[in-house]
Amino acid sequence: MSTPPHPPAASAAAEPPTRPRRWRRWLLWGLGVLVALGLGITAAALAVMFPSRDSLQWPVLPPADYAYASQSRRVVARLLDEPARLVHTAGAGAPAPLSGFDYARHSPYLPQDRQAAQRVFSVAAGEVLLEESLAGVAHASSVYEGRYALHLPAGEATRWPLAQVPAGSTLSLGVAGLPPHRDVTLCPVEITVTVQGAAGATDHPLGRLGESPQDFGWRDHELPLPAGATAVTFTAKAAAGCDGPGHAFLADPTVWAPRQGPAPINVLYINVCTWRADDLGPEARGATPKLDALAATGRRFTQARSNANWSKASQISALTGRYASTLGLKHHRVPVGQLEGLSYAHSQWPTLASVLRGAGYETAALVDNIFLADFLRVGVDLGFARFVDNARHIHNTVDLMREAVAWLTAHGDRPFFLYLNPANPHFRYRPPREYLGQIGFGWADLTGDLQHALHLGEVAYTDDAVGELLEAVRRLGLAERTLVVMHGDHGETLSWARDLEVKVPAAHKARESMIYKTTRYKHGWSWQETEIRIPLLFARPGAVPPAVDDRPASPIDVAPTILAHLGLPKPPTMLGRDLFRAGPTAPIVVDGKGFDAVVDGPLKLVRFWPGYGWWRRKHTGEVSDSPVLLFDLAADPEERHDLAAQRPADVARLTALLEQTRAQPAPLHLVRFTGPVGQQITGRVTVPGGLRTATLHDHAPTDTVTRDGEAADFTLTLGEGPVTLAFAGWTPAPPQLRLDGPVGLRVGPHALPLLAPALDGAYTGEPAALAIGADQWPDVLPAERPTAHWWSQRLDHTGPEPWRLRSLEADVMDAMRDWGYAQ
């Protein structure tokens, strides 16, 4: 078959080459569009990450001459301090006492422990919730405000007798209701406050609460009280036409009266997260003009070191005045376990807030700190009557200051202890743009240590915001009457030279498998000075003379110093000293994660927990498995040369100092009773050296624990489930347990009958027989006959522990990751 010939080559060459060029052009256009898009998105993202200063809502300062100097009020009575005097009626029945009433130490870790007064939170997301139902509400982008409050269900009334109410008194309280919740039908509640005076009763209707989901948050009321008022009755009624339960909460009802005489000194305590020692003064590149000015007017400590290298341990330690490791909490872990709650929450450790409240102060904490949020089971109740956790967004320092200014403007006539914990300059570093200009941010920073510059930008932002608050204090005329305390809770590792890789055991008996944590742009794992040295200053114009103090100081000393300055006695549980009193140097102990350290003079000893070690990353390739390090900070401020081998005598001396300065907490004892329903069991525990705490859990309302010095007598009735007695002393001396009647006693993790009673029937709890491993919760022993299972739990770190956060809610985990605590 013949075929047409191929087209000649020449004609092939004459064809216009359209296709190749077209796709090339399209490619270029496409790339161009992508690049433009990319740049645009980046620019937008940067604009969001580094917003303009003016886009934030700054506090509204009071007018320049708004002064409280002439006014002052004092506490006459607090409802929550006098539970025994309340007369409570439910429905139409006869008056009955409020049972199980213990507002001060409600534990969030035992949701079955229904107390009459509870910590109630209002959430900016639109709900007022009881503590235990907070789980499941997203932590991020919310503001939680919790107050100690009396719970008043609809249809009930509480009558508070008063005495010696002077003229000009007012009753202040906050109220909140429970709005309709998704699963539960709730009725709105109407609260009426009836004041019984000499002339008669006056009703103050406080309005309807819990009407709609928008009806949230605490409403503050201030009601006038006639002189000589004899009682105040709070009544709650369900809204007409609604058939169902309703709940109202009355926050801290307090009677205030005008004060004659000099006003007490207020305390404004600002604990700035991640504030390094070189983030103040000349090394801060001009980031802190206002704080430099403040420091110049007051006493600044240049050799201040924190007592822990991460927020939770550091702040709890500062507010209790004790090393975190001595509190019965696992200070190196994020979640607070049930046992820790039992041990800490009911121990009644005095905190700065609880002492000042007892002295008639208003106490409030405005923080952005997940670790103080006891409702999330990662923090503990630190005694503040009002606690606000602002988890809204990364630039919320101004929100805290705004809240503080508003509160001071409203309540500055009362003695206050205001605690602020702004999260900035915590990682991630996203300062508003203007502050980058303030520190002279330039090309050198972009190509050099960018994060350090951004960190300083955040320091500048914090400086500006705190400056606004201080200005408000001045305008309110409170400057001379307010002691301002500022320090950082720990530092941060920022430089390459200080970057470490930390070896953390991943699991029990781990040999090869470790988790490696890097320390740069973080804190919490390094023992180095960059994470421990902080600024510390006290200022009060006219009362604290300007000074630069180079004596060693740490936050454990802050509470005693404040109390001494205020003329109040320091509780014996606080370990620090009054810094204003000239005194010898004192060693500073640091409770780290994975290590303990003590700084005494120029020497610093670091002692690692078993299984922990570190590497110096990328530079010297140094590896250390040595359990102990010793540095001479005067000769070797960079902490490069470990002297432990050359100076064993100093190692021994500092180790002994570490041991003796920091007493180990006594273990928590738990006795769980099981047996036939209705069986009554009585007995007595005696703890040599005094009883720190003794409480019953999962018990009937009629069960009691009566404490008396070293002993506590208990009476309980068994129900369907076990009843647990938790107690602890101040020392590890073995306690004694006496059980009346035939009650079988089993002890220890395996519930074995290991103890024999003495002649008087009391059992002495030998630690070896009772001790169980951390976080073990023995199974409930089913028993036909009354049985007691007794064990004890140490609550310091014992041995290596995995870094496991699986038990926390997802939103808390997100926060952990966001903040660099989890990886």
Add this chain to the structure above:
Amino acid sequence: MRSNRTPSQETPRRGVPAGLRAWLRHGVLPGVAVHLLSWVTLLAVNGGFRVMGQEDDGITRLVMERYLWTVVAAVGASLATALTVGAAMGLLVAGIGAGLTGRRPGRGWGRRVAVGVLVYHLGAWALHMRAFPQVHAETFYGRGGVWATLQRAITHGAPGWLFPGLLAVGVAVPALALAAALVRSRAARRRTLWAAAAVGLAWGGWRLARSGPNGGTPQRPNILIIANDSLRPDHLGLSGYARRTSPNLDRFAAQAVVFDEAYVPLARTFPSWASILTGRFPHEHGVRHMFPRHDERLDGTLTLPRYLAQEGYRTAAVADYAGDIFRRIGAGFETVQAPDFDVPSLIRQRVIQIEPALLPYLHNRLGRWLFPDLVGLVNYPHTGETMDRIGDAVDAGDGRPFFIVGFVSSSHFPYAAADPWYRRYVSPDYEGPNLYQRFRGLAETEEALAADAAHLTDLFDGTVAWFDHEVGRLLERLEASGRLDDTVVIVTADHGEILFEFGTTGHGDHLRGRSAHRVPLLVRDPLLTGRRVPGVVRSVDLARTLALRATGQAPEAFGGADLGPLLRGEQTDLGLLGYGETGLWFTPGGPEFYQHHRLPYPSLTGVAELDPHAPDEISMKPAWEDRVRVAKHRAVWDRTHKVTYMPTPTGVVVQGWRVEGGTEVEAPVRPDLKAALDAFLTEGGQARVVRGYALPVAPVAEP
């Protein structure tokens, strides 16, 4: 103009030659179709995750979440096997047809080939079902109804000559076809000759490569330990058992030193082997249950294999399913041939199990090489094949003397033995669920229980007889190769088995009676004459004894006594004491007596977890270690008396026992035995005794 091609250039549309296509279409395709159908049907019928008959949502979820790819890979491998076998069988049947008719496969062949493949497939399946009924029992007998009848018909109904007949026919037909083809075509003859030559050469070379020079001498002998899981010595003929279960071992015993009172310290496989290989009691080597954690095994400890390797020995362990522990024990064997026991291998086993139709094609070395988990199947016993591999390990010499441990699982639960051993002692009228093996728990009523007890004992005896047969074969092989005279051969077990003496079966749950802890121990030494030793000896004594025998010295690390004087006849009793402790109880409660006298802890799923360091393996949670230790029952005994120790929530129960007429009866506690028990309770300082309880001294730190 769209194309530049010229029509005269005829481009072939495909590169496949027409002949090959025909074979593919009419041979391979029908074969694949038949096997695919079979595979899919079985998958639909058997799918689901059942472990020993128990389905568990939690396990299913775990598997789906963490091991999805393992499942996918295993199912894929199974499918690939089915397709490959189908293709091969299709080709075979098409080849038969081509050979017989002399024509290439063409139209209409497909159906016939499919039928032929189906016939072969069902025939192979039936053959395999006859030989190894246990592995098919879940699909057939266990279902009841017509399926049970079908399997029973094949295993019991069909006459014995049928199956060899089937096999003969199955081989004869292709042979005929091949012969026909050879007669017809010279090319075929040539090809066949070349193929045969190649195969023959390969096989010969392989056989040659497998054997090597013997390195043992009577003075420095090879050591071969042959062990059978759960083997009771009192069920061997040489101990006076009524049934002649062990003719080969009886003959062997005539030349061997037979220890009538040999005991293991813990009647569970992992701890027992740890004791044998280290010469130490469980509290000394640290393996106290079947689920030791990664860092609690014998790595880094001086074991008998490591010691002998230092002394120039070649060491190896060959085992089937109960010997999965050899892969994990860290005993230092140079080579270990044993199946795995971790979650992925359990998954793979399950996938194999649900496709029993593929097993006939995998019952060969290639199949076991492709699917090593075959050997791990509990109800697919491989005693014969494992003995062959032990023999191969023996033959694979390199001039060094060898120390080989061969461990088979014939007598292990579920007492599954191949045909004809499982039916050797079973009553022909039996119709219960445990016909082929202990299948699904025991019957409910008392009579049925009694009936099953006798039947299960019969099954057990069948496994003993099987083991004996295979040991006989191995010994013959050793004799033929001349190695028997240079080898110390030991026949023993890792523990015994309780067969209804206390109401049920098992081992390691309590310490009453002697059947769980007593093991056979026969030692044939070329330099020694046969005798019987009545004195108590322990498996922990073996390491020292063997080390001394092989090298003339033994390291301090091997605790235990030297049994040399007993072996040589210088003494009959060294006055040694037996010590035993219980293993992990798998359920927190139950009707057995020991469940009422124990400290409680959760079931296996509560105390075990996936090991954080070896995430596919199951190990005990550290939080439960102490409790399991404290809760152990313990005992000390000699030939005539025993003292048992049971910690309970209300106190410690110590009882004395005396041997009387084959059983143990209660007797006063002998003070010397009690003192020995107290010494064991302190565990060499690792525990202290508080009001009778042995409490660990250093509490285990938090997990």
